[in-house]
Amino acid sequence: MTDPLPTLADIETAREALEGVAICTPMEESRWLSGIARGPVLLKAENLQRTGSFKIRGAYLRMSRLSAEERANGVVAASAGNHAQGVALAAQLLGIHSTVFMPEGAPIPKEKATRGYGAEVVFHGHSVDEALVRAKAFAAETGAVLIHPFDHADIVTGQGTCGLEILDQCPEARTVLVPTGGGGFLAGIATAIKQRQPDVRVVGVQAEGAAAYPGSLAQGHPVPLAAMSTMADGIAVGCPGEVPFRAIQQYVDEILTVSEESLSRALLMLLERAKLVVEPAGAAAVAAMLDDPERFETPAVAVLSGGNVDPLLLMRVMRHGMAAAGRYLSFKVRIPDLPGGLARLLGELAEAEANVLDVVHERTSTHLHLDEVEVALQVETRGPEHADRVLNRLRASGYYLSR
Template identity: 75%
Template sequence: MTEIPTVSLADIEAAREVLDGVAVRTPIEESRWLTGLAGGPVLLKCENLQRTGSFKIRGAYLRMSRLSEAERAAGVVAASAGNHAQGVALAAQLLGIKATVFMPEGAPIPKEKATRGYGAEVVFHGRYIDQALDRAREFAAETGAVLIHPFDHEDIVAGQGTCGLEILEQVPQVRTVLVPTGGGGLIAGVATAIKALRPDVRVVGVQAEGAAAFPESLRSGAPLALESMATMADGIAVGRPGDVPFQAVREHVDDVLTVSEESLSQALLSLVERAKMIVEPAGAAAVAAILDEPGAFETPVVAVLSGGNIDPLLLGKVIRHGMASASRYLNLRVLIPDVPGGLARLLGELASEQANVLEVVHERISPSLHLDEVDVHVQLETRGESHAEALLARLRECGYRVFE
C-alpha cells in the first residue's frame, strides 16, 4: 500500500519563501456587520483579492516550480471549474511551461476567458470537475504532460497553507477560522499551519449541502465519492476528498459544517451590500456559516473569502435569489373585486406601504375565481422581512384574499 504524503509546518514555511513575490499577502478586513451578529470581532481574509482572484496560485505555483526541466518541457495539464485553472495558467506563464486545462461544461465564462488569457489551452469535458479530472489524467498518460492536481498533492496543500500563516500573523488573537472546503487542499494547508503554531484555535471547514463529501467521509474514516452533486458553488463542488488533504483534515480540522444554497446566496448578497466584497458562491461559504449560527463560533473569527471569480450573469441571479430569500422580493397572488378602480385601489394600498411594484399580471378567467373577482399576480420589492410582514397584514386588514 502506497504511503500517503504528509505536510508539515516546515513544508509550509518553505513554500512561503518560494511564493515570495508571486502570491499576494492578502488583506484582512474587519466586518462590523458580522461582528454585531457574532457578538465579537469577525474578520475577512480576502483571498478574493489574490492574484487570479482566488487562493489557487499559492499551491499551483509551488507545485510547478518544483518540476524538473524534463517535466517542464513535457508541459502540464489540469482540471478545474476555473480557479485552479487560472492559478495553473498564470504559474505556467511565469515559469514558461505549456499548460492544458480541462474544464467541466458550463464553467463560468470569465474563468474560461481568464485562463485562456494567461496562455493556457482550455478544453471542455464532462459535467462535473471529477469527470474533467479523469480526462486530464488520460491526457497526461497520452502525452506525458504532468498532472497538476487541484488539491491532492503535498505541494498544493503546502502552498495553500501559507494562507494560514498569514492569518496567524495578521490576527494573532484569532480563536476560530472558517474555511470554504471542496476537495480539501485549502483547509488542509490552513489547518496544518494553524494547529502547528496555535493548537487552541478552532478550524472549521464549510461545504455546500449539495456537494458535501467530507462529513460522511470523515465518519467512515476514508474518502468517499458522492453519487451526485447540485450546487451553485462550483468552486467547492468536488465529489471526493483528496487522499492527501483528507489525512490532514482528519487530524487537524475540528469540524466540517454544511450550508444551504439559500444561505450561500444570502451571504453573497450581504458581502456585496455590507462589506463591498465581490465573491463567488464558494467564496461566501464561511460567511454563510456565520449567518446560519452567528453565536456558534468563539471570537475573534476569521472567515476566508476563498475566491471572487463570478460570472456577472450568475452574480445577478444569485443576488436576486438572495433578495428573495431575505424577503426583499415578494411574489403575491391577490384576489380583488372586478369593479372599476379595483386594481388602482390595490396598487394604492401597496404604494401607501412603500412597496415598489415590479410587475403586475391580472387574470379574469379561471375556474377557481368567482364571477366578481380578478386574480392579480404582483411582484414587489420590499425593505426586508418585517416590511413584507407589515405589507401582508395591511392587505388582509383591507379585506383582500392574499396568497404567497
C-alpha cells in the same frame, strides 16, 4: 507507503518560495458580522489574490518544483475555473506550456481568463471530476505533468501559506472558517494553524449539495458522492483527496454544510455591507456565520476563497439572495373586477412603501367568483419585517391573500 503530510516548516519554506508571486491578501474586520456574532469577525480576502482566488499558492509551488524534463513536457489540469487560472498563470511565470480541461458550462469569465494567461483550454464532461479523468488520460498519453487541484502535498503546502498569514494578521483568532471542496485549502490552512496555535478552532464549510466530507469522515476514508447540485462550482467536488483527507482528519475540528439560500444571502450581504465581490463558493464561510453566528468563538476569521463569478450568475444569485433575505415578496390577491380595482390595490402598496416589480392578472379560474380577478404580484420590500407590514396592511384593507 503513504507520503508524509506537510509540516509547519514545509509551509514556512513555501511562503519564501511564493514571495513576489502570491500576495499577502488583506484582512479586515466586518462590523456587521461582528455585531451579529457579538464579537470580532474578520474577513480574509483571498478573492483579491492574483487570479481572483487562493489557487495560485499551491499551483505555483507545485510547478516550481518540477524538473527541467518535466517542465519540457508541459502540465495539464482540470478545473471549473479557479485552479485553471492558478495553473495558467503559474505556467506563464515559469515558462511552461499548460493545457486545462474544463467542464462544459464552466463560467465564461473563468474560461477567458484562463486562455488569457496562455493556457490551452479544452472542454470535457459536465463536472470537475469528469474533466479530471480526461486530464489524467491526457497526462498518460503525452507525458504532461498533472497538476491536481487539491490532492498533492505541494498543493496543500502552498495553500497553507494562507494559514500563516491569518495567524500573522489576527494572532488572537479563536475560530477560522474555510470554504471546502476537495479539501486542499482547508487542509493547508488547518495544518499551518494547528501546528502553530493548536487551540484555534478550524471549521470547514461545504455546500449541502456537494458535501463529500461529512460522509467520508464518518466512514474513515474518502467516499465519492452519487450526485452533486450546487451553484458553488468552486467547491463542487464529488470526492475528497487522499492527501487533504488525512490532514483534515488530523487537524480540522468540524465540517459544516450550508444551503443554497444561505450562500446567496451571504454573497448579497458581502456585496452590500463589505463591498466585496465573491463567488458563491467564496461566500461559504460567511454563510455558516450567518446561519448560526453565536456558534463560533470570537475573534473569528471567515476566509473568502474566491471572487471569480460570472456576471449573469451574479445577477441570478443576487435575486436569489434578496428572496432568501425577505427582500422580494410574491403573493396573490383577489380584487373586484371593476374599473379602479387594480389602481386601489397599487395605491395601498404605494402607501406601504412596497415597490411593485411584476403584476399578472388571472380571470379564468374555478375558485374565482364572476366579479373577481386574481392578481399575482412580486414586490420589493426592505426585509422580512417590512414584508409582514405590507401583507398585514392589505389584509386589514379587506383583501384576500394567498402565497
